[in-house]
Amino acid sequence: MSEDNKSDQPSISPYAAIKIGGFRLLLLGRLFVTISVQIQAITVGWQIYELTKSALALGMIGLSVAIPAIAVSLYAGHVADVANRRLVALCSVISLLVAIGSLAGCTLAIHDASILVPLIFVLIGLSGLARGFYGPPIFGMISEIVPRDLYANAAAWNSITWQGSAVAGPMLGGFLYLYYGAGYTYVFATALLAMASVCFFLIKSTPAPRSGLSSSIGESDERTAALLKEPAGAIANIKEGLAFVFSNQIILGAMAMDLFAVLFGGAVALLPIFTSEIFHLGPEQLGMLRAAPSLGAFLIAMLLTHHPITNNAGRIFLAVVAGFGLCMIAFGLSTNFYLSLALLTLSGILDGVSVYLRSTIYQLLTPDDMKGRVAAVNNIFIGSSNEIGEFESGVACKLLGLVPSVVFGGCMTLLVVLVASFKAPKLRKLNMQDLYQHTQV
Numbered sequence: 001m002s003e004d005n006k007s008d009q010p011s012i013s014p015y016a017a018i019k020i021g022g023f024r025l026l027l028l029g030r031l032f033v034t035i036s037v038q039i040q041a042i043t044v045g046w047q048i049y050e051l052t053k054s055a056l057a058l059g060m061i062g063l064s065v066a067i068p069a070i071a072v073s074l075y076a077g078h079v080a081d082v083a084n085r086r087l088v089a090l091c092s093v094i095s096l097l098v099a100i101g102s103l104a105g106c107t108l109a110i111h112d113a114s115i116l117v118p119l120i121f122v123l124i125g126l127s128g129l130a131r132g133f134y135g136p137p138i139f140g141m142i143s144e145i146v147p148r149d150l151y152a153n154a155a156a157w158n159s160i161t162w163q164g165s166a167v168a169g170p171m172l173g174g175f176l177y178l179y180y181g182a183g184y185t186y187v188f189a190t191a192l193l194a195m196a197s198v199c200f201f202l203i204k205s206t207p208a209p210r211s212g213l214s215s216s217i218g219e220s221d222e223r224t225a226a227l228l229k230e231p232a233g234a235i236a237n238i239k240e241g242l243a244f245v246f247s248n249q250i251i252l253g254a255m256a257m258d259l260f261a262v263l264f265g266g267a268v269a270l271l272p273i274f275t276s277e278i279f280h281l282g283p284e285q286l287g288m289l290r291a292a293p294s295l296g297a298f299l300i301a302m303l304l305t306h307h308p309i310t311n312n313a314g315r316i317f318l319a320v321v322a323g324f325g326l327c328m329i330a331f332g333l334s335t336n337f338y339l340s341l342a343l344l345t346l347s348g349i350l351d352g353v354s355v356y357l358r359s360t361i362y363q364l365l366t367p368d369d370m371k372g373r374v375a376a377v378n379n380i381f382i383g384s385s386n387e388i389g390e391f392e393s394g395v396a397c398k399l400l401g402l403v404p405s406v407v408f409g410g411c412m413t414l415l416v417v418l419v420a421s422f423k424a425p426k427l428r429k430l431n432m433q434d435l436y437q438h439t440q441v
Helices: 003-008 021-052 055-082 085-109 113-132 135-145 148-202 217-229 231-247 249-265 268-278 283-306 313-333 337-365 368-400 402-423 432-438
Strands: none
Touching: 021 055, 021 085, 021 113, 021 135, 021 148, 021 268, 021 283, 055 085, 055 113, 055 135, 055 231, 055 268, 055 368, 085 113, 085 135, 085 148, 135 148, 135 337, 135 368, 148 283, 148 337, 231 249, 231 368, 249 313, 249 337, 249 368, 249 402, 268 283, 268 368, 268 402, 283 337, 313 337, 313 402, 337 368, 368 402
C-alpha cells in the first residue's frame, strides 16, 4: 500500500468489529441460521434424490426455495427500512424454525414417497418465504451496530462466520443423515434455529436515522405503521430502491456479475449425482464436497481480516470470478474425488474474495435509509444465482448430460466476465480506497 493510502485509511485492528457485543450476537445468530439452512439443504437434496432418483427433481429444490423468496424480497426490503430490523429478522428466523420443524415431523411420520415428496417441496417453499424476509434486515443491522470505518472488517468477519458455518453445516448434515436419518437431522436443524432466535432477541441495536421515514424515536412506530399499511408508500419506497441500484454502475455491475456467474457456474445441485454415480460414495462424502467451497472461502476471509484489499479491487473482482469459472470447468471434467474436493476448495477461495469485495462495496455506497431495499434487490440477484442456478443445473444436466452441463456453465461464467469488463468500466477500474474517500463525512 502507498504512503498516501496509509494516511487516508488508518490501520484498523483485525478484531475491531468483533469487540462490539451486538455484532458478536449478530454473528452468532447468523452462524446458527446458516448451519441450519445448510443442514436442511444437504438433507433435502439427498432425501429427494433417494426418493426420486431424478436430476430434474434436484434442480426443482432450488426453484422451490427461490420463487417464494424472490416474490417477497422487494416488500421485505421496504419493511426492513421502515420497521425495527431486529424484530423483522427475529420473526423470519422463527418462521424458518416452523418450516424446518414441520419437515422433521412429516419425514418422521410419513413413509409414502408419493405423499412425502410434494410435502417436502411445499415446506421448503415456506422456508424460502421466511428467507426472503431474513436478508434485508440483517444487512441494515450491520450499519446500526458497526461504525462506518469498520465496514470492511465487519464484512470479513461476516464472511468468516457464514463460510465457517457453511463448512460445518454440510459435513454435520451428511454425518447426521448417515447415522440418524433425515427426520432427526431436521430436528437438529430446528434446535439450531431456536438458539438463533435467542441471539436475535438479545441484540440491542441502535437504529440509524432514516431520512424520510422517521425523525425521532417517538414518531417511529406511528410512521412505520402508516407506511406498512399504505400501498402507495410501499410502492414508492420500492421504486426508489430499484432506481438507486439501477443507476449505480458499480453496485449493479457487482450484482449482475454474481447473478450470471453463479447462475451458470454453480454445480452444487448436481453434487448428489457426482457423489453417487461418478465417485460411487455416500452422504458423508457429499457433505465434504458441499463444505469444500465454504472451507476455501473461510480461509481467505481469515486472511482478509489481516490484509484487506484496497487497490485494484475491480480488476481483482473480475479475475476471481473468471477463476471460479475455470474451477467449475475442471471440476466437471474430474473423475477423482480428492481432485474435485481441491477444485471446489479453490473455487471457494475465489468466491470468498468476490463476496468480501461485494459486501464492502454495498455497505459503503448504500445510504443507511436504503439498505433494506438494496439488500432486497441483492437477495433477488443472489437468490436467482444460487437457487435458480440449481434449477438451471438440473435442466442442463437433463438436456446435455452431467459433465457437459457443468463445463458449459463454467464457459458461460468466463463469457460473463468478458462482457462485464467492457460494460461496467467503473467496476473494472474500482479501487476500494476511493470508496472510503468518497463516503467520508
